[in-house]
Amino acid sequence: MAEQIKKHTILLVDDEADFRNILKIKLEAAGFNILEASNGKEALMVLANNKPDVILLDIMMPEMDGIETLFKIKGNDETRNLRVVMLTGKGDPREEIVRMNKKFAQESGAFDYLRKETDLDLIVEKINKILTEDGKL
Amino acid sequence: MYSYFLGINFLNGLVVSILGFFVVFKNRRNIINRTFFLMQIAAALWAFGFFIWGLQKTETGLLFWGRFFCLAASFIPIFYLHWILALLGKIRENKIILVIGYLVTLLIAFLSYSPFYIKGLVKIFSFYPPGPLAGPLYSLTTIFEYFILLGYAYFQLFFNYFKSTGYRRAQIKYVTLGAGLGFIGGMVYFAPMYNLHLPIILYILTSPFVILYTSIYTYAITKYRLMDIRLIIKRTVIFSVVVFLITIVYVLATFLISSLIFGKYLGADGLKPMLLAGVLVSFLIALGIRPLYEFLEKITDRYFFKGEYQPQELIRTISEKLITSLEINKIQKILTEEIVKAMKLEGANFFVLETSMKDLPIKNLIHYLNQQKEILVVQEMKLQYQDGFKKDERYLAYKDLEQTPAAVVVPIYEKPEFENHKLGSGELSGLLILKGKKSGDAFTNQDIQTLEIIASQASIALENAKMYEKIKHLLETKTQIISIVSHQIKNPLAIIKGLASLINSDIYQEKNNLKEVALKIKQTTDKIFMMINNVLDIQKIESGALQYDFKKIDLRKIVEEAVEKSQVLAKEKGLKLDFKTENKGIFAIADEIKIYQCALNLLDNAIKFTDKGFIKVKLFTQDGWAILEIEDTGRGIKKDVLPKLFNKFERGGEEVLSGFGLGLYIAKIFIDAHQGEIWAESGGEGKGSKFFIKLKLAE
Numbered sequence: 099m100a101e102q103i104k105k106h107t108i109l110l111v112d113d114e115a116d117f118r119n120i121l122k123i124k125l126e127a128a129g130f131n132i133l134e135a136s137n138g139k140e141a142l143m144v145l146a147n148n149k150p151d152v153i154l155l156d157i158m159m160p161e162m163d164g165i166e167t168l169f170k171i172k173g174n175d176e177t178r179n180l181r182v183v184m185l186t187g188k189g190d191p192r193e194e195i196v197r198m199n200k201k202f203a204q205e206s207g208a209f210d211y212l213r214k215e216t217d218l219d220l221i222v223e224k225i226n227k228i229l230t231e232d233g234k235l
Numbered sequence: 236m237y238s239y240f241l242g243i244n245f246l247n248g249l250v251v252s253i254l255g256f257f258v259v260f261k262n263r264r265n266i267i268n269r270t271f272f273l274m275q276i277a278a279a280l281w282a283f284g285f286f287i288w289g290l291q292k293t294e295t296g297l298l299f300w301g302r303f304f305c306l307a308a309s310f311i312p313i314f315y316l317h318w319i320l321a322l323l324g325k326i327r328e329n330k331i332i333l334v335i336g337y338l339v340t341l342l343i344a345f346l347s348y349s350p351f352y353i354k355g356l357v358k359i360f361s362f363y364p365p366g367p368l369a370g371p372l373y374s375l376t377t378i379f380e381y382f383i384l385l386g387y388a389y390f391q392l393f394f395n396y397f398k399s400t401g402y403r404r405a406q407i408k409y410v411t412l413g414a415g416l417g418f419i420g421g422m423v424y425f426a427p428m429y430n431l432h433l434p435i436i437l438y439i440l441t442s443p444f445v446i447l448y449t450s451i452y453t454y455a456i457t458k459y460r461l462m463d464i465r466l467i468i469k470r471t472v473i474f475s476v477v478v479f480l481i482t483i484v485y486v487l488a489t490f491l492i493s494s495l496i497f498g499k500y501l502g503a504d505g506l507k508p509m510l511l512a513g514v515l516v517s518f519l520i521a522l523g524i525r526p527l528y529e530f531l532e533k534i535t536d537r538y539f540f541k542g543e544y545q546p547q548e549l550i551r552t553i554s555e556k557l558i559t560s561l562e563i564n565k566i567q568k569i570l571t572e573e574i575v576k577a578m579k580l581e582g583a584n585f586f587v588l589e590t591s592m593k594d595l596p597i598k599n600l601i602h603y604l605n606q607q608k609e610i611l612v613v614q615e616m617k618l619q620y621q622d623g624f625k626k627d628e629r630y631l632a633y634k635d636l637e638q639t640p641a642a643v644v645v646p647i648y649e650k651p652e653f654e655n656h657k658l659g660s661g662e663l664s665g666l667l668i669l670k671g672k673k674s675g676d677a678f679t680n681q682d683i684q685t686l687e688i689i690a691s692q693a694s695i696a697l698e699n700a701k702m703y704e705k706i707k708h709l710l711e712t713k714t715q716i717i718s719i720v721s722h723q724i725k726n727p728l729a730i731i732k733g734l735a736s737l738i739n740s741d742i743y744q745e746k747n748n749l750k751e752v753a754l755k756i757k758q759t760t761d762k763i764f765m766m767i768n769n770v771l772d773i774q775k776i777e778s779g780a781l782q783y784d785f786k787k788i789d790l791r792k793i794v795e796e797a798v799e800k801s802q803v804l805a806k807e808k809g810l811k812l813d814f815k816t817e818n819k820g821i822f823a824i825a826d827e828i829k830i831y832q833c834a835l836n837l838l839d840n841a842i843k844f845t846d847k848g849f850i851k852v853k854l855f856t857q858d859g860w861a862i863l864e865i866e867d868t869g870r871g872i873k874k875d876v877l878p879k880l881f882n883k884f885e886r887g888g889e890e891v892l893s894g895f896g897l898g899l900y901i902a903k904i905f906i907d908a909h910q911g912e913i914w915a916e917s918g919g920e921g922k923g924s925k926f927f928i929k930l931k932l933a934e
Binding site for chain 1: 726729733734737759870
């Protein structure tokens with residue numbers, strides 16, 4: 099992994115520092131470059147200067163939650179094409195997103211989701227799959 | 236003309252005596268009812284005497300019955316005076332006058348069969364037998380009774396009229412007016428006794444009304460609640476008319492049937508057809524009497540008592556509707572709407588008594604009704620206290636009501652009671668407040684008795700509804716807890732799982748900091764335990780099973796322990812946590828574990844919501860209170876969130892923070908149980924916050 103010429107960057111957005119740490123350790127070990135944010139506002143600030151390959155976005159957060167952050171990311175031309183994986187404690191978030199913004203869900207519903215308790219290995223696998231789809235791997 | 240007077244006098248006697256009997260049976264022990272009865276009986280004897288006199292053919296008979304009705308009439312004034320004094324509550328002050336009045340009246344009665352009383356007979360009307368002619372004693376009697384006794388009765392009425400107000404005043408007015416009409420009418424009958432010829436039309440007009448007017452008007456006001464009289468009048472009217480009609484129908488029918496039908500076949504022998512017809516008519520009347528009574532009742536209701544309702548009907552409607560209602564709002568609506576509609580009220584309100592009503596300005600009322608279970612009629616209370624009634628707790632309750640539009644207050648208790656006219660038992664659970672009637676009439680005994688029954692039904696409905704609300708609330712809480720717990724518990728579990736999977740991979744084995752990971756797992760597990768404990772506490776609180784163990788304890792030790800425990804978490808976040816307190820013990824009567832839990836909860840929150848800066852804990856005494864202050868430099872609390880911060884499931888206005896939002900709610904319940912206070916202050920978002928707990932110092 100260290101032989102990768104260009105390290106791919108992942109943005110971790112979660113208010114739970116412990117959880118962020120675990121993911122960070124795992125993903126760094128998997129050879130990714132990690133950016134962190136503890137809520138939606140911070141995430142948008144990070145995105146102003148960085149274009150991560152994948153964003154892991156927790157839904158339940160204070161200040162600005164994951165869904166609002168997703169709307170902001172997808173509503174901005176600069177960040178619209180970034181790949182987002184929602185992390186959820188509840189289950190499939192799509193239903194809620196459709197309820198909150200039908201138009202958004204129809205036009206640019208391009209995001210994935212994972213349950214929080216998903217095995218760390220599977221999270222890495224998912225990221226690799228996305229990168230492959232994007233032709234980055 | 237002869238039979239008109241004969242009939243009218245018979246009817247007068249009938250009506251007057253029936254009314255008298257109804258009144259006395261309504262309440263035999265009341266002196267007002269008893270004296271009224273005596274007066275009615277005297278009047279009835281006068282009327283019947285008049286009737287029988289009219290039937291007499293011999294001189295002895297005429298003289299005897301003429302004397303009889305004069306004598307009966309001579310008792311009316313003293314009974315009337317007695318009644319008036321009873322009504323005004325002035326018997327004691329006027330005992331001597333009453334005794335003299337009775338003695339003189341009795342003396343006259345003894346002498347009435349002497350020629351000094353009735354001289355002889357005199358023929359006035361061509362169609363009527365000769366009547367009694369007044370002797371000197373009669374004139375004396377008349378002067379004494381009608382001028383002195385009646386005069387005194389009127390004097391008392393007038394005297395008290397000006398002294399009284401409101402209701403009482405109206406009563407006196409009608410007693411005076413009604414009786415006055417009656418007696419003035421009666422005066423007409425003195426003329427013939429002195430051989431004076433008045434126009435016949437005067438007798439025709441006054442004779443049927445004299446007693447009717449007197450009776451109805453005067454008694455109408457003898458009781459505070461006019462309804463007694465309503466029922467009495469209604470029964471009297473119906474009863475009299477039924478008797479009257481039956482008599483006429485019987486006589487007419489018997490005559491017609493016997494002569495027209497049976498007469499033809501059974502020949503002219505009058506007796507047999509009469510008997511046969513009588514049997515037949517009796518049978519028909521027996522069949523017809525109930526429908527006739529009901530028909531008359533309907534007619535009387537429609538024309539005499541337009542505002543009347545059927546109590547059974549109202550009770551049935553309300554109970555039918557209440558049975559199908561489980562929501563307090565609906566019960567409220569049914570009770571007020573149905574009662575307002577039936578009794579034709581200005582309005583009504585129904586309050587469910589809750590702890591939140593402690594602040595309403597009806598403390599005395601609630602206190603009184605918790606002790607004395609009775610329906611309060613505000614107008615009656617007003618009268619009583621105007622009359623200088625003892626100013627006790629009931630008076631304070633009245634004071635609460637004085638400024639409100641309430642006319643009647645019906646208390647609803649926890650447990651219903653359908654026997655002994657009791658309202659119920661247990662604590663006061665609701666108040667049904669009725670405004671006055673649109674007509675301005677008073678509430679009747681019938682109304683009050685109906686309300687008593689309705690109160691019992693409302694009590695059941697209210698308890699059911701409360702139970703239903705409680706169960707609904709418990710269910711909602713449970714659903715909410717399950718949803719939040721299952722969701723929130725995932726975060727720490729995901730962390731534990733993540734840590735485990737890191738240990739399992741090569742990453743940590745290389746770095747060899749397994750100890751740190753173990754600590755993290757322990758902390759995260761603690762978090763889960765705290766959440767679960769909170770849930771268990773909530774469950775205990777909701778089901779009312781929470782126990783407190785109050786002891787005299789040093790608060791410093793407890794707070795110190797909590798601070799100690801929180802140091803680890805604070806250090807980890809790089810926060811400075813310090814604790815300042817006084818040198819001497821700070822003692823309070825408190826439950827050690829609960830206070831520790833509260834302090835820990837506040838500290839936990841402070842650490843959770845503070846990313847940089849410090850947390851300062853102070854424990855100090857002030858004016859007999861121990862105050863715990865926990866200040867942080869964290870996120871702060873929005874102004875609009877502050878007041879609801881201690882509600883269940885409120886999480887600082889944000890849906891998502893770890894913990895269940897139950898911590899502060901539980902802390903508040905604990906501190907409330909200590910009769911202490913818990914509150915928060917904050918300059919707003921991003922400006923940090925201060926949490927306070929205040930407990931009374933032990934002596």
